[in-house]
Amino acid sequence: MGVDDVLYNIGEGVELFWSKLLLFISGILQPRRSDSPPNFRFLKKFVRKELTVHELLSLRLQLVFIVYLFLSLALVLVRVSVLALVFLFVIEFSYIRYIVNKYRDFFVDSEPYRVFYYSISLLSFAAFGGYSLLRSFSRSLYPIITYIVAVFVAVLTFRAYFKRRYGRDYTYGVVEEVKNDLVRVFVHDDIAANVKPGYYWVERVQDAEPGTVVKLLLEDRKLRGAVPSRILEVYLRDQSSQTSSEPKNESE
Incomplete structure (x- = not known):
């Protein structure tokens, strides 16, 4: 292979690299809504149990x-x-934005997740960046302590605000099992209701059969999140268990 061929291949490789890099950056900055979920190949290697796409997206954000x-x-x-903190924040915020916007159709409700992660990312950046600047310009502890208190108040x-704007005392689940007077319900991760994903046993009501979607009243437990306490409403049978906890047509 001649020198000209080597230089040509190098130039072609550089051109291909930059075109892919620009395409990647464009996809991050202007994410297009995806019709299919990500494959989660890396994440699934560390997850022992079966999770829905909604749970996997939430776990990725976390x-x-x-x-x-x-x-x-x-x-x-x-x-x-501080520029290093700025650079790191831009990367993190851009990727969070990419996940929420590109796969928003696969969240049960993407808006609370968007607001929550955008806000806590900005608050965290302000906390770290502000502390770093104060430490550089002041050796006194009082400004730093005051700033930490201000950050705590902001959080x-x-x-x-988030609880008042998006919080609610109910969530939705899918009945998985009926046992005597109890039913086991699968509940999605629900950041607005502050409930963790998983299975919960609640008292059975009429028409609550395996596959039906139910609306659940939540009991708030300080520092431990909310847990379902009872069924409020029962909806028509869902077609596939653990695929959706959004209500369909309400039963009479």
């Missing part, structure tokens, strides 16, 4: 945010430039 927190903390501890304020 993991991305947790990694962002640890990396931000590490950058603050090693006293790097509580957002929590109150």
Whole structure:
């Protein structure tokens, strides 16, 4: 192979790399709604139990945010430039935005997740970035303590706003099993209701049969999230268990 061929192949490879990179960046900045869910090949290797697409998307958001927190903390501890925190935040926020917008049709309700993760990402960036700046310009503890208190108040304020705007004392589930006077209900991860995904036993009501979608009243438990306490309404039988907890046509 001659020198010209080598240079041509190098140029072609660089051109292909940049075109794919630009396409990737464009997809992140302007995500298009997907008609199919992601495959979750990497995530499923670490998940022992079966989860719905909604649960897997929620888990991905949680993991991305947790990694962002640890990396931000590490950058603050090693006293790097604030620009590094800005760069890390842009990557995290862009990816969160990409997940929520591209796969919004596969969330039970994407809006609360969008608002929640956008907001806590911004609050976290403000907390780390502000602390890093204060530490650079002031050696006194009082401004830093004041700022930490202000961040804490901001988090509580957002929590109150989110609960008032999106919070509710009910969620939906799919009846999986009937046993005497009890039914086992599968509930999706529901950030608006502050309930964890999983199976819950509640008292059986009329027409609550395997496959039916039910509306559940929640009991709020401080620091542990809400848990279903009883069935409020029963909807027509769902066609596939664990695929949807949105109500269909309500039964008479």
